[in-house]
Amino acid sequence: MDTTTLETLWTLGVVIFILLCATTYLFYALISKEDTVKEMKKTHENLMRSFNDLDEQAKMIVRTDLELNKIREEMDKRLNGLNALQRTSRQMSQALNESEIFQRMSPALFEDLGFARVLIASVDDSNIQKIRLNLGYTEPQAEAILKEIAAQEPLRNALQEIHSVSSINCSNKTKEKIIHAFEAEHFIFSPILTQRGSIGFVFAGNRYNAPAVTQGDEELITILAGQIGQSIENAQLFEKVFRSSQELELKVADRTKQLAGALQKVNDISNKKSEFVSAVSHELRTPLTSIKGYAAILISGKIGEVPAAVKERLAKINSHSDNLVALINDLLDIARIESGRQEMKFAAYKIKNIIDNVADLLTPQITAKGVKLHIPPIPSDMKTPIESVYVDASHTERVLINLLSNAIKFTPQNGAITVTVSPELDHGYAVFSVSDTGIGIPASEVQKLFNEFFRVDNEINQNVKGTGLGLVLAKNIVEAHRGKMWVQSQSGQGTTFYFTLPSSQKAYEERLTLEGNNA
């Protein structure tokens, strides 16, 4: 073998060796790749399984979520419905008549409840069904529905039921009729019940492509229909009470008018009486003055001595004339005060001064009778001290003189008379009292004390002359001060006269204003 052949063989051997190595490497590489592919396939399978698991988990999540959402939606709907119902019920309960109840019901309530078609009807005074609320129907459509209800027996029956019917609970026949009449596949039809029975209905529904009604919807509409029935009854009751009250008011007004007329007549008569008394008194006083004058001249002997017997008679004429003049003066004063013609000179006067003046004036009679006069000082610790009154002093003194004279007259020897001024004010008025320990007045006579010419029938009065006008005059004077006079007495227990007088100008004016307002 030459060198060339050897070289060729050597090269061939190397090539074969390299090919062998490469084949071996490729062989091992292929084996390794197949493992990777297997591993990748496995990973892919795992990944797909995880994805599918993820999908299944997601499916479970979605379905659970769906359930929860359905419950939530139903709860939200119920809450919204209850909320709207509560608002409407409150509105309706404030309605005072039947038409107002329906005016206060907003179609929005039913929209909140998820209804697009609503019809509410109730009977009117002539017992004819009238549409009260309409949502989703034209007027002719609504009228046609009422006619169909009247014509179809199953619908009439549904109206007379005492419970609601709905698309989820009623018979197929009724359901069919309602769907046909109201053009609503999902519905609730609830009668409006009162004590008279069914007086109308509430229909709430939706067309074919809307969600079905639920038990909750049915309950809400039933409650609403019940609420409407209740409100109608309440409104009717209110109307009845209102009418009675109006009738009563009319009667009261009529009676008040009659009484006012009667009072006016009484006042007119009283005024005429006062005028009459005043006129007569004036007419009487002039001749009486003459009689008294002539009697005095005769007694004085200026026109010749008169026999003793005549003188005695003349003295009696004089004395009776004095009594008659006093009586006429009292009558005149009463008439003046009653008619408001008596001018009152109001000013602030010290209470102590008024009482002391009167006490001084009556001291001779008190001493002569042998009674004691107590005038306790006005307490100084009272909350609202009163030292003065806003009065006509001369008239006030007349009141006190009158009451004290009576007290002296009816109090036995060694008895006591007390004059007080109450520390408690009666709305700015001072309360005076004159008490005695005299014979008292029988209960049956007390009420008549302030009647004109009334004199208590007792032994003293039979012996002592009086006009029966003193207390009337005193009371009139007190009332002219916008005060009050009253008496407390019992037979044998003494008597107390009370009267009130204004402690200030403000108190007097306030009382005047109050009386003006009340009048």
Place this chain on the structure above:
Amino acid sequence: MSTSISIGFSQDPDPQNAILQACVQAKNQLHAPDTDLIIVFASPAYIVPEIQTVITRTLKPKHLVGSSTGGIILSNGVTNRGIAIVGINSDNMHFGVSAIKDIDTQDMHDTGFDLARKAAQDLNSSHREVFITFSEGIEKNSSPFIRGVREALGGGFPVLGAISSDDFKYKKLSQFFQDQILHHSVVGLLLGGSSHLALGCKHSFKPLGRPRTITKVDGYVLRTIDNKPAVEIYKHFLGTEAAGLKNVALNSYAAMYPLGFYMEESRQYLLRNIIDILEDGSIVCHGGIPQGAEVHLMISNKESCRNSAIETAELVKASLADRPAKLVLVFESLARHKILGRGAFSEIQAIKDVLGKTTPIIGMCSYGEIGPFDTLNNIKNIYLHNESILMVAIS
């Protein structure tokens, strides 16, 4: 005077009385013979022909925009009935308004462009802050609409908005523009001047189950997911209850379980409510769908909703940087409001806890919210969101 803001609200059962009461309340707070801008939010029952006449006569607005809504957001809660009127008089804020009517048959890009251009022409200021729209119909193709607006106002211009709503009946949505009540239209409000705006936009939903891929889409109709009819995703998770998805007015599942599309550029889930299921199992969504995106069924709860509102308010507060907010406008998904139910009140309270007890809050519940994710820092990408809460604070 720099800026005066007033809010009037009434729920009087008589719509005309309610409008008048709301106007009087707003006027009494403004103390001015006329008003620079009026924003009106009204529930369907309060949208009567006289609405604009009463507002015009009482408040004499120079600009007026607004929308129907299924929920009015107020400082003390959310109500589904009534009318709210916001009045703004300002020396340092300027307003331009515009409207495009009957947009259903129009090109959305052109609509957006024309709307923004008209508003810009109406704005008496060279400084523009933000564009806010109220609309009905753009949700089917919102991306070209937003592009159109941005072409007119600038590439990175903030575009925000709300889709008009009603009480889930989808019966008659309305937009208010000057003295007109519009339908199937879009109105725009361009704010200019020297006010500071702070924004927050969030949702509270988390993805459920394994990711799936959108395999066929036609605009806002999702045809197939993983090559199966799109409705299968709902059938899988909801079982027999998925049948209820056919009628959107009926079902609350659409609100509770929207679809979430993972947006690569924002790294967030864009939500879509479903509004119908077609015979072939396709899902009609409330807004456009990104082709090829990863899709999940999404889930949330009250607590999560409330927390997202707090987080949104915190974003706004951080952006305000100690400036007091004169008014906070809130656009919140009506579907989200449905999830919150009676808890809607506590959500507003939570927002006030963050932004200040006396901060005036007004807004509407919408069928869609237009804005970026989170804050104005993400303004590059603006989306039509569903089930989200969007807050704009004016300071």
